[in-house]
Amino acid sequence: MKVFLRSLLAVLSVVSVAATANVLADAADKESVKAKIETTLKWRVDAIADSPVDGLLQISTENGLFYVSADGTYLLQARVYNLDEEMRNETETALSEMRLDGLKQFDDSYIEFKAEDEQYVVTVFTDTTCGYCRKLHEQIAQYNEEGITVRYLAYPRAGLNSPVYRQMVSVWCSADPKKAMTNAKSGSSVTPNSCDNDIAEQFRFGRKIGVNGTPNIVLSDGSIIPGYQPPEQLLSALKQIAG
Structure with a gap:
């Protein structure tokens, strides 16, 4: 039983370290994209986060809300609609929260x-x-x-x-x-x-x-x-x- 517990703790430790590494890498990637936008476009980026669409990040800038590819190559000004939620306008939902806050x-x-x-x-x-x-x-x-x-x-x-x-x-x-x-x-x-x-x-x-x-x-x-x-x-x- 003790051997089993030690093995389980070891596995959990590895999983925890891997998860932490992924979070740190994800944060680093976002900071890299943020820096590229600010350097290339000379825009102030106030916030960067995951978007409802896989592969796209959502950025709040001094010029509005935009989406950018995860590698920072492509910038999109668009409206994202959720077809599974009665065509909910995800972009407007995000903007509404930004406005009220x-x-x-x-x-x-x-x-x-x-x-x-x-x-x-x-x-x-x-x-x-x-x-x-x-x-x-x-x-x-x-x-x-x-x-x-x-x-x-x-x-x-x-x-x-x-x-x-x-x-x-x-x-x-x-x-x-x-x-x-x-x-x-x-x-x-x-x-x-x-x-x-x-x-x-x-x-x-x-x-x-x-x-x-x-x-x-x-x-x-x-x-x-x-x-x-x-x-x-x-x-x-x-x-x-x-x-």
Whole structure:
């Protein structure tokens, strides 16, 4: 019996060492692929992990979610659907998790128009000069009446060296950001202001999670609506998510 136990322990030890070696090798391979992407494309890779598809790795970058072959040779921008799970969009599932997790970093940054009887909360990536962003803001009271709290994050479409970026910094740095937001979206002038702010981080995060225009509305489950939605249609979408 003792001989058997010693033999079993020896086998388990070998298996454990082999498993550890495989994990370390796998981690090393991922780091090698990460380094290649960052060196070749000059992109920042925030995370790299196995994907739902054998032979592909999933990478989260400053420019969005991509897939790369395990040897780092091929890069794919694609949507992965699971045929065994009613065509579940695996890419969107991953992005939704990234959005909800990443939004937490801006808890102190939102310009929020809160519903008195709050039932739902949405995050809107906005640009003070975009027509449909202005249309959405004109109806902010109606969204609130429907129980929808609207939180704004900045996404200056013209980039971080543009006049609209500077205007949005002034809005966020204003003594009354809500009033400044309303003034900017009505075409009124905004007093130039500056302060420590994370507008650039808001913009980069939006790009990372698939925002490529404004308004883009992040819903309570992390899904995103690219474009303007009237209050009643947005409420319907939120009710559907809530079940």
